[in-house]
Amino acid sequence: MTVAPLPAISLKGVRRHYDDGAGNEKAALDIDELEIQPGELVAVIGPSGSGKSTLLQLVGGIDSPTAGCIDVAGLRVSEMDEKQKTIFRRENIGFIFQAFHLVPSMTVVENVGLSSIVSGQRGFRWRSDALVLLDQLGLFEYAERFPDQLSGGQRQRVAVARALFGAPSVVLADEPTGSLDSGNRDIVLRLIRDAIGDGRRTTGLMVTHDPYAASYADRIIALRDGKIVDQLDLTLNEPDREGDSHHDERVRSWFAATSL
């Protein structure tokens, strides 16, 4: 008998309400069920205000749900207090924020290895691991610079390297290719894709407005008004998923149909 692996990310009956300012409760997120398997890369799309960032913040333990159950990497995030969530984030999550959130007083290589530095790891193993990632992203020569000496696209790649550093259980990416030209967009997407996949222990959730970026995912989910309104399984296209096939017709027509 084969036993199905536990999902890497599981949401059940998850609601996140806000007061709309007029005393009414408005649901930023309302998901009955969502399961993401280990090694799966899921793209999240949807119009502005549909709940994409809220979903990332709940899975990443930055925010807490009003109701429901969230499990990530076998841990019940929805029941953690703030201190537990801080440790959970540090040990399990690699974030790529739209605003990058690099530490201005630290060099590029220190920003990449931040989680090791913060957790007090001794020795310089972290530095060589960080340099490998910087090299893969074409930023080796910038390792000793500071974030304010980089372009927006270079900073975004540093943020990607930092998120992938240490092979976290889950990578949460909010528009990871937003500031990149097409060449660097490919480098970043391939690196994220290589870090997440069969036999890897990293799982990914990536918010994007870019159909090309979404085509790197195994599955695309569409949010509207906080609910999952559509899904597309791209693993069905697996035999063709190299090179130009990332522009797969089915992805484009589906995007057109969901009027993004």
Ligand SMILES: Nc1ncnc2c1ncn2[C@@H]1O[C@H](COP(=O)(O)OP(=O)(O)OP(=O)(O)O)[C@@H](O)[C@H]1O
């Ligand atoms: N702190 C808050 N207080 C009140 N309402 C909030 C708060 N954060 C989010 N919301 C509301 O929740 C809904 C979902 O917001 P969210 O930021 O998740 O959307 P999004 O899909 O990420 O949008 P965008 O693409 O513009 O970043 C929106 O209607 C937003 O106004």
